[in-house]
Amino acid sequence: MKKFIKIKALIATLVLLPGLNAVAQTTSSPYSVFGLGYLEGNSLGPLKAMGGTGIAFPSDRSVNLLNPASYSGIDSLISIFELGLFGKYTNFRSNTENQSLVNANMKYVVMGFRITPWLSTSFGFAPYSSIGYNINTTEFIEGSNQLYPKKFEGEGGVNQVFLGAAVKLIPNLSLGVNASYLFGNITHTESSQIYYYSLQDVTYLSNITFNYGLNYRFSLKNTYYSLGLIYSSPKTLNAEFETTVKTSYNSATFKGRAGDYRIPRHFGAGIAVQREFFRAGADFERSLWKNVDFANPILRTRNSNRYSFGVEIPSLGARRGTGGMIFYRLGAEFRESYMVIDNQPINYKAISFGAGLPLKGFLSIINVSLELGQEGTLKSGLFRENFCTLHLDMSLRNLWFRKKLYQ
Amino acid sequence: MRVTGEVKFQGEIFSFTRIYSLFFYIFLPGILLLASCTKVNEFTIGENFIESRTRLQIIDTFRVDLSTVLLDSVITSGTRTGLAGEYGDDIFGSVECNSFFDLAFSTFDGLDQGAVYDSAAFIFPYSGYFYGDTTSLMSLDLYQLTEQIVPNTDGKLYNTSSFDHAAFPLGSLQFYPAPGSPADSAIIIPVNSFGEELFTLIRNKDERVSTQEAFEDFLKGFVLSSTSDDNNAVIGFIADKDHTLLRFYYHIDKEIPEYNSVTLTINETNHQFNSVRTDFSNTPLKDLGPDQRLLKENETNGMVFVQGMTELMAKVQFPTIQDLFMAPRWEILKAQLVFEPVRNSDEMFKLPQKLYLFGTDRENRINPNSLLRDSEGLALLPEFVYDEIFHTDTRYTFEITPFINGELADRYFDYEHGLLIGLEQSTSSVSANLANFISSSLDRLLIEDRNPHVKLRIYYLTY
Secondary structure, eight states, X not given: OHHHHHHHHHHHHHHHHHXXXXXXXXXXXXXXXXXXXXXXXXOOGGGGGGTTOOTTOOOSSSOOOSOGGGGGGSXXXXXEEEEEEEEEEEEEEESSOEEEEEEEEEEEEEEEEEEETTEEEEEEEEEEEEEEEEEEEEEEOBTSSOEEEEEEEEEEXXXXXXEEEEEEEETTEEEEEEEEEEEEEEEEEEEETTTTEXXXXXXEEEEEEEEEEEEEEEEETTEEEEEEEEEXXXXXXXXXXXXXXEESSOEEEEEEEOOOOEEOOXXXXXXXXXXXXXXXXXXEEEEOOTTOOOOOTTEEEOOEEEEXXXXXXXXXXXXXXXXXXXXXXXXXXXXXXXXXXXXXXXXXXXXXXXXXXXXXXXXXEEEEEEEEEEEEOSGGGOEEEEEXXXXXXXXXXXXXXXXXXXX | OOOOOOEEETTEEEOHHHHXXXXXXXXXXXXXHHHTTOOOOOBOTTGGGOOOOOEEEEEOOOOOEEEEEEOSOOBOXXXXXXXXXXXXXXXXXXXXXXXXXXXXXXXXXXXXTTEEEEEEEEEEEEEEEEEEOTTSOEEEEEEEBSSOOOOOTXXXXXXXXXXXXXXXXXXXXXXXXXXXXXXXXXXEEEOHHHHHHHHHHHHTTOGGGSSHHHHHHHHOOEEXXXXXXXXXXXXXXXXXXXXXXXEEEEEEOSSSOEEEEEEEEBOOSTTOEEEEEEEOTTSTTTTOBTTBOEEEGGGTTTEEEEETTTTEEEXXXXXXXXXXXXXXXXXXXXEXXXXXXXXXXXXXXXXXXXXEEEEOOTTOOOOGGGBOBOTTSSBOOOEXXXXXXXXXXXXXXXXXXXXXXXXXXXXXXXXXXXXXEESSOOOSSOOGGGGGGSOOOOOEEEEEOSSSOOEEEEEEEEO
């Protein structure tokens, strides 16, 4: 019986992986046009309700992908299976236009469990970056005063399949590493319906990256304090392009090695406090994008920073401390993205709140959170996105390693 | 696989199998459904920082070489349109049309032996077509041929074909033509003495007209021809068996005479054709003839000439299109041939709306396969814009993208591979769907190559 369930969970993961790959577009924003697109970040599940904060949090009720060292926190009797979905409403506003759209998709599937008292592991699938835009413009036909409509479309992104492990070096100190296989493709297309042509440029990307984490935890007067550090080294992705030009009369394809698609050096630190079922944390992350050149005259890069904090409060009253306990969460996040477009920095700010709702009678939780935020600017003819994202995370925990009393 | 185990845990009953089953059968399909409803925006927002990798450009400064070409001959048989008359001016020269036909064998079965001949006339109902000035008096003669109409080995007859006729006409008519009048109006040429002779022979079942062979040998054929150089128009009539007739009027002697008529109809075959004689002297085309079939535009005052049955076509060639190959990566999205008629050249002659293009070579040969066709396989026609008020924006535009792309396919453009602009034209081996290309009109077009020039306009993409 137990084996059967395990197999089923694995099947579910395997079935979902290619499905995810096919529908991996999780972004719809013209800002995703550059490079690898919109960088998704690694905060999952309950952390989404806390401004994405979690570098110093352990993976206890949920897999924390921000810091591989957190896997040490997985309960020795429990395996975690997590699945994330989102639905996003975005309003795009420029000085002249105002447009809205809704998109929704599945986001990640991860599993985590403890193998030995000192070794825990996690694996799964999550987006690394995504591209999604659809821009209609008009352009002049050179050599005339005729305008014609032209459409730019982008889709795809980079996904990561990762396998991570954390070891407890000494009781208070954990070290973790994630090996991620990054793969995916990015498609940019420009076309004109009127003159029947299209140029489609597909870039296939892949490489393996490692990111590392440390977590140090100590207690003082019934309060736990922890410190988390993360680091990943820069990496250039293997990139090959395939460009296809199609007209009503002809079709031509070119292939070759594509230019640099680089992932910069990345590091971060977080602190957390936990007392009984209350916890709070704050994160700082930085990616050294400044030296990554996009060869785009309108885009300048800078080092990106992310600041966030979040708190988690347990429900009071009779349920406190039982399996039926609800967690309320609140947080805020500020990101200085690597993009400076037309000398305007593109920033991201959001507040989030949510709850972890236990399914009655099961060791499972549904984490719901709402993120309200803003990205971009109205200056320099750019646009601002006001968005509202609903994150839904289903965390299925299971007593794989516990013997049942009755069959 | 159904749930069997129920486990007490922390005071609550749970079954983890059930939640997995739930997930497996409801949640999974739900997710895939959800994924498919993601909508991508159709925005204009973002256009100022997208980098285009393609450029769409127009070039219409390619040189276009123009010339007037005189083709060998055009098929004029079996068109069911007869043309007779003569018209001349100092632009296209003079053209004389004579219409040949013969009559179908008939024995007047049931004709009373006591029928008394009254009169006879050839009837040629107007087709509505004319070329020239119909306000002046016309005169036409009807002759009997002295040789039978025999098609060429290909079964066709051409504008250059001709058959001898008798010295004196069977009948003549001087009239003011009325081609635009009601459908039943016609040119009627009385042939009373000829009619009486033929009526009597047929009624009496004379052996000269009692079999088809004898009938055809005896009657041979007829030609409706332009009598004099004074004619100022060519008139069209409907030359099929329901319209062109020789009608005999007779009566039967009784107390109250009974008047009646019988008819012979045109032999509706390729024996019906129009001969066309042109005279280009005193025109810019005067040097054109069997020995010189092409005149460059600078030899003809910067104009080129197109006319239906007179075998005149305009030839366009593109000497500088090779320049495109200078650019490294390009695709032609659209190629247009744009030209305008000589301004006000349509005062007397309506501009043709249907023009046809034929791919051709150094020898100016065309065949059914050289006709340019559209994507549906129909003859490619131009977009015709008529500027009724100012006459300055009247133009023809042909979409010739497939032709240009085809010629460029081997990355070499052969200058000799030009295009011929023609009116309805026949070719030596007419296929079924080209039947309409047998010429039956004298419509004409004078193409200007100054202010503006004839243009090859190319929309092309570089990337």
